[in-house]
Amino acid sequence: MITKLINKDLIKLDLQATSKEEVFKELVAVLYDQGRISDSEQFLQDILAREALGNTGFEEGVAIPHAKSAHVTTPAVVIGVSQSGIEYGAEDGLPSKLFFMIASPNGGDNHHIEVLAELSSKLIEEGFIDAFLNAPNSEEALTLLLAKETQQPVAATPANQGFIIGVTGCPAGVAHTYLAAEALEKGATAMGFDIKVETNGSIGVKNSPTAEEIERADAIIVACDKQVDMSRFAGKRVVKTNVKAPIRDAQGLINEALAAPTYQAEASSNAPNSIANKASQTRSDLYRYLMNGVSHMIPFVVTGGLLIALALAVGGEPSEAGMAIPDGSVWNQILEVGVVAFTLMIPILAGYIAYAIADRPALAPGLIGGWIANNGSFYGAEAGTGFIGAIIAGLLVGYFVKWITSINFHKFVQPLVPIMIAPITGSLFIAGLFIFVIGAPIASLMDGLTAMLTSMSTGNVVLLGIVLGGMAGFDMGGPFNKVAFLFSVGMIASGQTQFMGAMACAIPVAPLGMALATALGRKFELFEPSELEAGKAAGAMGLVGISEGAIPFAAQDPMSVIPANVLGSMVAAVMAFSFGITNSVAHGGPVVALLGAMNQPVLALICMAAGAAVTALTCVTLKKMRKAKMVAAMA
Structure with missing residues (x-):
């Protein structure tokens, strides 16, 4: 495939770019000059749109920007080299020097996936990247790219050591899926094993092993960061690890798999350290379940948040009821589309957590449970439980449906279990639990919190700022956040606008803090690639007072993120009370200060910035401590 898509004229070894977008422009210009695209500006926008979904920078200075576009006339790969390197947002924090831009026609074959699979063998080839970066001219670089790998003489290895099965997959992006598969295939061949690797990429599951192949396999390697x-x-014999592990040491992983214990669907062990192992496995599984929900939720958060932010920033006007968009404005329609995405994000989180635990039978009840959890009207509360309730709903549904599907039903009933019995019983189970068991305490909690704030409203402003700010930062749209917000809105009506002033400063702290934390934590490799992209969107949401931008971070790592959000929001609220900041509209964030709804806009912005800085520094510190603890435990 790659030989049909590239020639020496599509290789540029002297990129002058000093930024990521300048790299794109230079490479797009080459494609246009070679007649591979019809509109350079529009194709550039398609590349940028794809990049917004997930960073395409990888380790060792390699980046693979790509797009399917209606403006591609002939599929092509253009390659650029920047000898000085540019900041691209790569996973290892190092500058990117080697760029493969893949142009694939919209509606055509998945050329970019096929090329990525083919490039994988070159990118993990010993010395290829350095040799390509040092190529004296385009002809030599093309020769290196197209050259078949020379087989190095190795010690005699028995031709047929056995059969291995691999499974690779990555929830964000596509390249690691195929790099890991290629690494496993090379490692197995070098050791004398036959191997079949299933890839769970962006074009679906490919090359799945049959039941007969699984039966005769000596070991299974599941190198996957998504549910399989x-x-x-x-x-x-099964070893489970992340998708990067085989890229680092495929042969070591194969040896580990050959020595691994046999996998049981319901794990049990009589080993002396079985309790510790089981606890570790439980934590690992729980993280994977949460990751599955978060990775599916992020596009809804980003889409909804940015559309709402755009509508409010451009078309919004401060009013007594909050930031309002005039009736009949096109921005109202854009706002509504964003609200739809935001309405769906919590059910999506719950649904895909449940799906990760019990597969497709749990998806529908998980979505239903997330919707009920986020809609307080089902159980008489003024607000739903937010993302915390969604996580609880997803886990409860997942394990309940997993139990239902494990029952040995009669063979005539068994076909109905995944499509009828499990979804219906799961939906009734979670609905009943929230409506009749969980809902009443939540409603009582909200009433109690409101009464507490009312009783504190005439007391010490520092203490009130700590409580109000802590509630604002705790659950980002859940009951604590909503109670604090509704209380502050109610106080506006009685002429006490200082409460909304403190709330307005606390509201944007969580998303702004996470945006800053992802920027600070990039070089420490503290965040997943999808989080780095979500951080940019969270920053935009924070500017217009949308606290939900921080939800993906809190859902993925609540032990680090929630304390950081709470502390930063407390700082912002206490400072706002101390400065006497007031706000006459039911909204928060820098946009409210800049539009004149706050009495001291400069001081308000300082409060928000201070809170965001405290959140970012606290989050990065906690994540570094947890990472160091994990490394020490593995040593």
Whole structure:
């Protein structure tokens, strides 16, 4: 495939760019000059749109920007080299020097996926990247790219050591899926094993092993950061790890798999350290379940948040009821589309957590449970439980449906279990639990919190700032946040606008703090690639007072993020009370200060910035401490 898409004229070894976008422009210009695209500006926008979904910078100075576009006339790969390197947002924090831009026609074949699979073998080839960066001219670089790898003489290895199965997959981006697969195939071949690797990429699951192949496999390697069906591997030697592990040491991973214990669907162990192992496995599984929900939720958060932010920033006007958009304005329609995405994000989080635990039978009840959890009207509360309730709903539904599907039903009933019995019973289970068991305490909690704030409203402003700010930063749209917000709005009517002033300063702290934290934590590798992209969107949401931009971070790592959000929001609220800041509209964030709804806009912005800085520094510190603890535990 790659030989049809590239020639020496599509290789530029002397990029002059000093920024990511300048790299794109230079490479797009080459494609246009070679007649591979019809509109350079529009194709550039398609590249930028794809980049907004997930950074395409990878380790060792390599970046693979790509797009399917209606403006591609002939599929092509253009390659650029920047000898000085540019800041691209790569996963290892190092500058990127080697760029493969893949142009694939919209509606055509998945050329970019096929090329990525082919490039994988070159990128993990010993010395290829350095040799390409040092190529004296385009002809030599093309020769290096197209050259077949020379087989190095190795010690004699028995031709047929056995059969290995691999599974690779990455929830964000596409390249690691195929790099890991290629690494496993090379490692197995070098050791004398036959291997079949299933790839869970952006074009779906490919090359799945049959039941017969699984039966004869000596070991299974699941190098996946997304949910896969593990039950099919019961009784086989299985090692589970992340998608980057085989890229680092495929042969070591194969040896580990060959020595691994047999996998049981319901794990149990008689080993002396079985309790510790089981606890560790439980934590690992829980993280994977949360990651599955968060990775599916992020596009809804980003889409909804940015559309709402755009509508409010451009079309919004301060009013007594908050930031309002005039009736009949096109920005109202854009706002409504954003609200739809925001309405769906909590059910999506719950649904895909449940899906990760019990597969497709749990998806529908998980979505339903998330919707009920986020809609307080089902159980008489003024606000839903937010993302915390969604996580609880997803986990409860997942394990309940997993139990239902494990029951040995009659063979005539069994086909109905995944499509009828499990979804219906799961939906009734979670609905009943929230409406009749969980809902009443939540409603009582909200009433109690409101009464507490009312009783404190005439007391010490520092203490009130700590409580109000802490509630604002705790759950970003959940009951604590909503109670604090509704209390502050109610106080506006009685002429006490200082409460809304403190709330307005606390509201944007969580998303702004996470945006700053992702920027600070990039070089420490503290955040997933999807989080780095979500951080940019969170920053935009924070500017217009949308606290939900921080939800993906809190859902993925609540032990680091929630304390950081709470502390930063407390700082902002206490400072606002101390400065006497007031706000006459039911909204928060820098946009409210800049539009004149706050009495001291400069001081208000200082309060927000201070809170965001405290949140960012606290989050980065906690994540570094947890990372160091994990490294020490693995040593």
